[in-house]
Amino acid sequence: MALLSDPARSEAVLIGVHTYANLENLPAVAQNLEGLREALTDPGVWGLPDEACTVIAQPDGVGDILDTVREKARRAEDTLLVYYAGHGLTDPHTDELYLAMPGSDREREYTSLRYEYLRRAVLDQQAHARRTVVILDCCYSGRALLGKMSASTHIADQAVVEGTCLLTASAETRPALSPPGERYTAFTGELIATLTGGVPDRPDPLDMDTLYRHVHRTLAGKSRPLPQQRNRNLGGFIAIARNRAATPTPPPPVVGLSEAEKRLAQMEQRSEQLRLENEQLRLEAERRARETVETAQRLASAVTATAEPGFEPFWFAVPVPRPLFGEDGSLQPVAELLPGTWYLALEQRGMGLVARSDDGKTRGFILDLAGIQRGDADSYTAAAESGSPQGTKAAADAKRRTEETVRAAERLADAVAADPDPDFEMFWFAVPVARPLMSDSGALEVVGELLPGTWYLAVERRGQGLLAMTQEGRRGFLLDTSGIQRG
Template sequence: MTGTLPDPRASRAVLVGVSRYQRHAARAGDDEGALDDLPTVRNNIAGLRRLLQDTSRWGLPRAHCRVLNQPSSSAEVLDVLREQADRATDTLLFYFAGHGLIDDRDEDEVYLALPGADRLRPNRESIPFKWIRNEFLDASRARRKVAIIDCCYSGRALGTWMSPDGPTPDGLEIFGTCVLTATARTRLALAPDNEPYTAFTGELIEALKNGIPDGPELLDLDTLYRHIYQRLRARGRPIPKRGERDTGGLVAIARNVAYRPGARSTPSAPHPTVASGQKSAADPSRTGAGAQFNAAPQSGGAPHPPAGRRRVVIEAGDGGGRQRHDPDTFERVFGVQERSTSDLSVELPLSVRECVFGTTIDLTLERSVPCGVCGGTGEVVNSRCLTCSGAKRNRQLSGFALRIPAGVRAGQTLRVRGQGNHGEGGHSAGDLYVTVREKAGPLRSAGDNLHYQLTVPMALAALGGTMRIPILDGHEVLRLEPGTQPGSTILVQGQGLPRAAGAGRGNLEIHVDVPTPTDLTATQRLLLDEFVATRPDDRGDLSGDLFRGYAFARLPMAVAALGTTLRYKAYDGTVTVRLQPGVQHGDRVPFSGGRTDGLGSSAGSIRVTVVVPAAVRATEREILRAFAEERGELPPTAAAAPPPRVPRQPRRFVDRLRDHIDGLGD
């Protein structure tokens, strides 16, 4: 498996649960709008939070997983979601469990019911899912977004997503987005009284807790969906649905604790996996746009691909004949659709390197072939053929080596002749249309340029040093200048994609993220206190106008890690603003307060800018190196450099500080 687990330090999760609902029976004796309590929802939230934070599965830091039990208003949910979306640079996950309501006047919307919701008035005290979708659209920093909705009618969250002919909703046209829902758009969800969890979330928790035997090493959303689908269907329970955009189904959210290296993995397309390949049906020739795609036939069996090749299994329905699987499972989950009776269309995720340099993929497709018993007539001795049920065709897996030429771009569609479904009545096989999608990875493309998100520890950003970064040709050593700031962009010319309109290559843009240190130990806190004490004139400041709704805080990173109190000079005095430890660059900190003369007040947010120290003195450099050593983030250049010619007082201070802390525990 080539996927990777999202970086927990750069990811955020918001878990929302509503287990108790206010009764409406007292209003005019009408109880039709009342909603039953869902006590198992609290277990859902607690179980998911525990598993997401488990370091053996994902290891999401506690502060990165926000839980809202019984939220009082939609504003509370949306504010927390916006806050976490602003902080997530890798994966943003949103989960809701509770009642889902619908309004007959809006057939495409589901309302997530809050504690004060009324079944008869769903648009009050509820959150339309489109508001959640809008927050996902605004989450421009997060590379991947996941929404898991466990409520009645939750399939409506997919909009027209599941329709084979309908357009994709704008809200889901986001890179790497996946939505899992507990039910279809017209179905009720299930919360069994004698079980600790709701039906859908219970299966999700079971898979995350105990793993999936014979499954892949990482549990991505495709694998989880197929597993949950099969489990619920076997138990006669509501069937889940899903929608994804740009390989969002490949996002993994946990390690598979049941994974055993060398064990046979269950195929979970479109992940690369080993599958049985059959003899090729035909040899495609040259396609349009001057591109050459060779489909080299394979002999029977499943030979191992040569080095540099991988296998992909895509199973698809054809709209005719018997359908072994639920259409939602393959035609829409794996992005396979039909252009005509005999043509097939598939979406193939490729990495940036595979697109640039080309690759050969052993592709296995499930396609329609004439029934071997009735010869494609549908009848045997004037009776309907029992093998194909009169459909004249059966499903069969067949494989071939698909050669992807160098220089393809995401969104391009490649045509491979003769690799579609077999035609009826002796007609030739149709064509296969392969649409290239960019697979999530460390490098992402935008036009001719490449983009890479680089996370730099505070000490390394302040002192400077080197870091290893990926490029198209492998890896490169990047030198960071002292005082590298969060939010800055480093431009590496000539390391992007080959230009589509001429010679040369685009650029590599490295987006620097310097997170404020959190979860400080006592030693680390004292080291930062000492560092701040050496810079008494740099404690941060406030600017703007609090009472007109705009204000900005500038904080040195050491001060941001420790937390601080800033004073704002108002017309008649001073307003005190408290900033909690661990505030991050770009955060919006809520503020409410008023002037001491009572003539003005404000309720808004303060935009925080965190600054990395640049010109540090020898004493400060020693303290930063000691801090980095305590956190296991010692800059490589500092480790390799000879001892600096400075007084030994700072080092002796650190030693005495550690001895003092060790003595406190005796």
Template sequence: MNALPDPALTRAVLVGVGAYAHLEPLPAATRNLPALAAVLTGPLSWQLPAEHCTVVCDPASMPDMLDPVKRAADEAEDTLLVYFAGHGLLDGRGELFFGLPGSQSGWSYTGVTHQALREIILSSPAGRCIVILDCCMSGRALGLMGSDDTLADQAEIDGSYLLAAAPDNSPALAPPGQTHTAFTGQLLKTLEHGVPGPERELDLDLVYQQVRRELVAQNLPEPQKRIRNTAGRLVLARNPAYRPAPRPAGARAAKVPWPDPSTFRTPLAFLEALGEVRALSGLTLQAVSERTDPAVAAQTIGQLLNRTTLPRTWKTTRSYLAACGVPDRQCARWEAAWVRLRAQEQTETTAVVPEPAPARGWHARLRRRRGTDS
């Protein structure tokens, strides 16, 4: 499947429980929800339509929590994301269940069993199921959520990617006075600020590594992950901290650190890298035009660099890259990336889906109608 989910075929359900009658309150758990929804519907992430991102705050009963998950699971064809923040508890047999406002530790009938959630997720036709659990086994004191190493093992679902905040009993996961829980707070920070380096996009694996690194550095609980397929390569957001490798002063063209086309995961990455190539070459559009063979007008090159979809033919792109100084061997790798991403783009455009709302931000470059061929 494509690295970037199709918003029309993707669903997310965000559940948070903060008001508990018999357990320590976790107000940060419900404060996580609007912030995470804003990311998933925003221009730098999946840009889900609002109706495809369901927020469930303090569900009173099992149907109140699971009915929205079931609807989303039935509708999702590309990706299904389910998030839960609140108390994670153990029943008398040591099995995981999720705490509802009236839940009591040890009694699974007062909450939602993991097995019930798992059955719904497994029934979905979605190609990928992402589960994010910001919960542990029990609350220990105000601002504390206790846990056990079995959380991720119990929550594992075939064909899914699990991110779980599963600490030991001592660190605070929801410190008093903080807006968000420690785990989700760091997740939001990573998606907002990115990961400095050469990665153009933030996939699940990269996000997990950054969240884990930051939490461990702060002596906060170490999160876990479980992966059962290639879902770790699913792109969560554009990387705001992407930094291309600097060009060595006076370097010959053959030594320029050109972008590596094998790392392009989306058409957007390919299109942005074309512009980066010209910047690395140090040439103006006119200079590139004069170096192309056969000659390509500067206006046409400008149109190429401002496209919103991949060009349907390879010829002009090949001339452009060669004129910028990209060696033939690397041009062949660019062509292979173009073929791969062009097929991905065609798959997206031929899918029979409802007409989406006008695209904005990051997805606008991927979902607008095709411009002039180059």
């Protein structure tokens, strides 16, 4: 069970922009800040001291935000929470997320706050916060999931925090929603309602994963944009609110326990421990599935992007091992780039680089460019090498494969995240043609092949997929259930 973050040793920074010079005004954002501040400082919710909940409405400049966030990150000893509400903009060249300021406009990205800078302030090297929560209520906020804090394992490992949780109001390609006539924006309204009202039949306190799932289900029921979440280092177990809807736990009996009662208590304790371990495994599988989707989407974007004109090849080194993905769009790495070795960057494609491995023969995409070290151009002779697609057919095949990879990754992520169908009954089935059995860990890995003429056991239904088991006991997801024959 999660433990409530200590409000006396935590800090929150709530940032909002509701009036713009060049963009549509968002009156509900002002209400967001006030409603969320009231919830976080409510002793029955989190009980954050008033002086520990800083509100920045209509910031004068980017520096006001970054300096405040960096200061609070260094002051917090338990949990740092950073919230932004306003317009979200994207860089047309890099697809990066920018957070709009009062004077921002869509044609000049430098008038907005680049999310990467906010991320760096949150994870400042001198920060003392053990846990970090970032909540973004803006259009295209899911693009923050593609940034270093959420999509790259080594960043979370290097960050001096016990856990990080990033919660966004919408996917990377979807706008957020501010319903006309409603006090709050759609996402923040449900967030505040959940914080103040609790979630029935769930433990106390509310961890971020429970909070996210409840808000997600509620918004889905209203056909509104769905939030996204990314956790690192058990960030989903961060708790910033008591669960007001939890069933009170009866006090323990005053009299001494018999041996039978002691054994029963031990069994219940062990059962709860197993439940938490299973929940942790499930969360890890869901995290890996979402990671796979994001990697597939970035790879698809790089494969289909045109080469940046005027790019000059350069040598670079990576700070930690990173995969080199093939130009055919497959998620199976063709090589691994290692620290201490120089590699040649041949092209810029979207947010990825076409690079050549140290053997000079293998080419592919490096998608995570965080912290790479550029070599001294005077010390190396980088022979220009054409990075154009190998003919129209090869380019079309690569595009098709990346699209198929993205669809498969999304179906797998949906299956991993879905709750089992409570009315499902196990049955035997056969497939009409050979089909892959995908790992239930969330990684886009084939753990087996289902062949016609053999019976397999359908154990659970998860969304549109089946959790199946072979006769050898191997388990995994069958994502394509069309034409299967029930036994």
